[in-house]
Amino acid sequence: MKSEEMQADSTRDLSFGKRRLGDVLMSAGVIDEESLSEALDRQKTTGERLGEALINSGRVSEVDIVSALASQLDLRVFYVPDAISAEPETTLLIPGQMARKYHALAVRRDGMTLTVAIADPLDMVAIDDIRVATGLNIVLQVGRAADIDAALATAYTSATAGRDIANAVEGARVELGVEETAGKDLSEQELINKAEDAPIIRLVDLILGQAIAERATDIHIEPTEDRVVVRYRVDGMLYDALTPPKQFSDAIVVRIKILSDMNVAERRVPLDGRFTVRIENRNVDVRVSSLPTVYGEKVAMRLLDRSAFAADLGQLGFEDDTLALFRKGLARPFGMVLISGPTGSGKTTTLYGGLSELDRKGKNITTLEDPVEYRLDRINQVSINNKAGMTFASGLRALLRQDPDIVMVGEIRDLETAELAVRAALTGHLVLSTVHANDAPSTLTRMVDIGIESYLVTSSVHMVMAQRLIRRVCESCREPYEPDAAMMASLKDGELNDTTFYRGTGCKHCGGRGYRGRIGVYEFMRNTPEITQLVLNHESSDAIRALAIEQGMRSLRESAFAKVRDGVTTLEEALSTVTE
Secondary structure, three states, X not given: OOOHHHHHHHHHHOOOOOOOHHHHHHHOOOOOHHHHXXXXXXXXXXXXXHHHHHHHOOOOOHHHHHHHHHHHHOOEEOOHXXXXXXXXXXXXXXXXXXXXXXXXXXXXXXXXXXEEEEOOOOOHHHHHHHHHHHOOEEEEEEOOHHHHHHHHHHHHHHHHHHHHHHHHHHHHHHHOOHHHHOOOOOOHHHHHHHHXXXXXXXXXXXXXXHHHHOOOOEEEEEEOOOEEEEEEEEOOEEEEEEOOEHHHHHHXXXXXXXXXXXXXXXXXXXXXXXXXXXXXOEEEEEEEEEEEEOOEEEEEEEEEEHHHOOOOHHHOOOOHHHHHHHHHHHOOOOEEEEEEOOOOOOHHHHHHHHHHOOOOOOOOEEEEEOOOOOOOOOOEEEEOEHHHOEOHHHHHHHHOOOOOOEEEEOOOOOHHHHHXXXXXXXXXXXXXXXXXXXXXXXXXXXXXXXXXXXXXXXXXXXXXXEEEEEEEEOOOOEEEEOOOXXXXXXXXOOOOOOOOEEEEOOOOOOOOOOEEEEEEEEEEEEOOHHHHHHHHOOOOHHHHHHHHHHOOOOOHHHHHHHHHHOOOOOHHHHHHHOOO
16 A cells, blocks of 8 residues: 555646546456446446446446456545544535535545545546645545445534534524523514524524534433533434523524424414424434423424435344345235334334345335334335324225235234234234333233234234444544443343443544443344244233243344443443343
């Protein structure tokens, strides 16, 4: 590998700028002359760039192109976590418009040398523009345009959010004259006027932007006696983000109500709404709920970032054997697959991951969701609307007249929905759904408790899985440690022997929390003949659990401890999330 100085000189002299992509790919053995000729002909017709023509014609993948460029030009391949470690001032060295135009991201600065990840390292016009704009020597990395664009969206939002929020709060304090309105009850129109002032609009936009940059799933805006507390839920935990003055409370709430098309004048009862915000070319759906409190209206916002959604089952944390069994269950032509777990445990994401692997062209797949969280191509998604009479039961009854092959029901909550789902599973449909239960064995008894006859439960349900989400140790500050004696004493004999435990010490990449991201732990149970007999005999979930473990079921605790052994999470996180 060349030194950074040699790479900087090479970009300054444009020494490989004369090479063309086709020549590079042929030298690497990725394509032959025939493929190149066909792509060039396609390029003349479609106006695509050569790389796009090769990819769209199916001759080569984008990963192949990146690997060939890295090998032939002696460049490092861009690694997405590198973007996470970039300092905000480094990110902003390349103007945002230029970065998006060239699919380029400033990753690291070392003196007068700037490391830049770029999708096309042969675009010497782009490299020269970046060098002129930054005044620095350029060291290149090569990466997929989609990876760089995703990193750009997060990096630029994160780099500007904290600074801009502080400026927006101070600007709003001055422009809105909060001291003058302190202690006064403002009229509805006065509140609307303040909510539509530029400082409040900017403040709300920046609160949303910072939350998205920090990968928050929820925003809580909570009025207290003397201030407003804005909190973000990141990796399942709430953290204080900022505390605007108390006088901003009503204006912030009204601004959010205006965005959500909610009744601005109604402050006495809870309200619901939703809107979509576009930040850095990302569409984020926001579900809004307001709640009257003694200090004013509290607002909770759920963020559904479509671009951040990953429906790849292989990335959700499954052990290999559990994933194979889950996929085998999804491949059955009929029957019921049930997933259990508390709210926020990733059940819907797992179902989406399963749906994404099914034959969407040859099968009629329909979902009933409350509400639809993410859009999936070639799947009919129906949103529940209880006020309009569109319940899970009525929707499922109508859906079964639509000639479905596969049905996903967001949640089985009542007897009517359960009966319709069981009937569908018994009449030749594959039904995927979720049930609130503590573990996999109690999911079957929960169906009986709802009111379904035990023989119908055992006849229809062929696979049950329970899951939880646990936080991952931050890879940037991970280090070995010894858990305290109380934690070790809670382990059973033989559990986690000879294990090296890891934790995060806290750094800028994880916001000082020691954790970054979450991963699933799973408990998979097949409905074997022996388990069927226990259900028919109305045995307890404990008896079913004991037999399932005897037959090889890996419990949630064991799945979590496997992540501890792999250094993915801490012992404290595993014990706090998965208890028996």
